[in-house]
Amino acid sequence: MKVTIKYFGLLSEVTKCEEETIDFSKTLISELLEELCIKYPNLINKDFQVAQNQELVSFDTKLLSNELVLLPPFSGG
Amino acid sequence: MDRYNRHIILSEIGQIGQNKLLSAKVLVVGAGGLGCPVLQYLAAAGVGTIGIIDFDVVEKSNLQRQVLFGTSSLGKNKAEEAKSRLQDLNDTITIKAYLEMLTFQNAIDLFNQYDIIVDGTDNFETRYLINDGCVITGKPLVFGAIYKFQGQVSVFNYENGPTYRCAFPNKPKKDTVPNCSEIGVLGVLPGIIGTMQANEVLKIILGIGSILSGKLLCYDALSYQTSILNIKKSENEIQKVLKNKSDFKNQKSEVHCDSQSVEISIKEVWNNKNIQFIDVREAHEQPKIKGLNVIHLPLSAFLENLDLVEKDKKKVVFCQSGIRSKMAVFLFKKHNIHNCYSIKEGALEINKYLKKSNKQVSNE
Numbered sequence A: 001m002k003v004t005i006k007y008f009g010l011l012s013e014v015t016k017c018e019e020e021t022i023d024f025s026k027t028l029i030s031e032l033l034e035e036l037c038i039k040y041p042n043l044i045n046k047d048f049q050v051a052q053n054q055e056l057v058s059f060d061t062k063l064l065s066n067e068l069v070l071l072p073p074f075s076g077g
Numbered sequence B: 001m002d003r004y005n006r007h008i009i010l011s012e013i014g015q016i017g018q019n020k021l022l023s024a025k026v027l028v029v030g031a032g033g034l035g036c037p038v039l040q041y042l043a044a045a046g047v048g049t050i051g052i053i054d055f056d057v058v059e060k061s062n063l064q065r066q067v068l069f070g071t072s073s074l075g076k077n078k079a080e081e082a083k084s085r086l087q088d089l090n091d092t093i094t095i096k097a098y099l100e101m102l103t104f105q106n107a108i109d110l111f112n113q114y115d116i117i118v119d120g121t122d123n124f125e126t127r128y129l130i131n132d133g134c135v136i137t138g139k140p141l142v143f144g145a146i147y148k149f150q151g152q153v154s155v156f157n158y159e160n161g162p163t164y165r166c167a168f169p170n171k172p173k174k175d176t177v178p179n180c181s182e183i184g185v186l187g188v189l190p191g192i193i194g195t196m197q198a199n200e201v202l203k204i205i206l207g208i209g210s211i212l213s214g215k216l217l218c219y220d221a222l223s224y225q226t227s228i229l230n231i232k233k234s235e236n237e238i239q240k241v242l243k244n245k246s247d248f249k250n251q252k253s254e255v256h257c258d259s260q261s262v263e264i265s266i267k268e269v270w271n272n273k274n275i276q277f278i279d280v281r282e283a284h285e286q287p288k289i290k291g292l293n294v295i296h297l298p299l300s301a302f303l304e305n306l307d308l309v310e311k312d313k314k315k316v317v318f319c320q321s322g323i324r325s326k327m328a329v330f331l332f333k334k335h336n337i338h339n340c341y342s343i344k345e346g347a348l349e350i351n352k353y354l355k356k357s358n359k360q361v362s363n364e
Helices: A011-015 A029-039 A042-047 B002-008 B015-024 B035-045 B079-087 B105-111 B124-137 B189-206 B236-241 B247-250 B305-309 B323-332 B347-362
Strands: A004-006 A019-024 A049-052 A055-057 A067-071 B027-030 B049-053 B094-098 B118-119 B140-146 B152-157 B215-220 B228-229 B275-279 B294-295 B315-318 B342-343
Touching: A004 A011, A011 A042, A029 A042, A029 A049, A055 B152, A055 B228, A067 B215, A067 B228, B002 B015, B015 B189, B027 B035, B035 B049, B035 B189, B049 B079, B049 B228, B079 B094, B105 B124, B105 B247, B118 B124, B124 B140, B124 B236, B124 B247, B140 B189, B152 B189, B189 B215, B236 B247, B315 B323, B323 B342
Parallel strands: A004 A067, B027 B049, B027 B118, B049 B094, B118 B140, B275 B294, B275 B315, B315 B342
Antiparallel strands: A004 A019, A049 A055, A049 A067, B140 B152, B152 B215, B215 B228
């Protein structure tokens, strides 16, 4: 299936894009993240959470949505 | 009540709502980019008691976004400067300035004196400390954080709602996430995010609208794209904090301190010739230190006099109580001056110790 992934904050600097659509054939979000980490090796060192259907979910959740948000915590103030 | 007329004529607020604001107590941690707009609107709205905790001083590069300060504020403590500006904005409310660092030791007692805590800090160490302190004291936490052109806003620990750790359970490793001073930030962004935080504070006090509890608002200033993401409560994360409650005060703050402590005792250093001793008290403060070679670098004129510091020597800073000297060590680090330590004893104790030790030396 086609999944659109949005990268917030400094993640878009790692991926050099704010969003992209990729083909994904497996089932878990963690499996999708593995593929992304192969594509963007620097992603492994980044802290981030994942949201699908406007909800923060754990990485071992099934991918149910066509859109995924990857968001890092911000520290600035 | 002319001052609050535009509030009072709103049916959602009225005199009853305004009275709620006047009796509310809000603590703002950090008077920087986020803290300034939060404080400005809380003071204008008539929040009756406002606490400001910040040990940092105003620098020129702050003025691009920290709107409570002007050129006359340079080199002065942020909490105190914010207080004097806000007291002019609203002289009918009580404003308390705490010129100290928020630590595991002072957080609980401080939080207990307020109804709502606002996070306007700029580092993860303090953000997790604030979250845990709010969980332990049962206070709602109005959270805001920024990165370049994007911001996050939420209300944590509100009526048993999710906490910061429910959204971000793992504290990021040091240096994996840069902050504003390292990467820059659009000046108006903390203004927008801080104003949203002030809005949440007012809504909580007034009991109107829907609170951003269990929701993380993500905002992009360039595209105006706003996402509101739901956060699930993690009982596990909350219980971990509560389980360590009795040990909370014994934890060490690692903020700006490279994990090892910067505090030392006069007993460890008094006899070392290769140290530059720095007194950061103001010129009028007593007692003067006898028996040590000391340079004076008052905090009020700190940044202008940094060239007096000998870069290749170990630097040991002291003051009246050990608090300002810790601030000074932080400021040194910020300006890339390393190998600095703070004497935990105050000037009075230092003198007593030196008197005793020098006597022993001359008797030997």
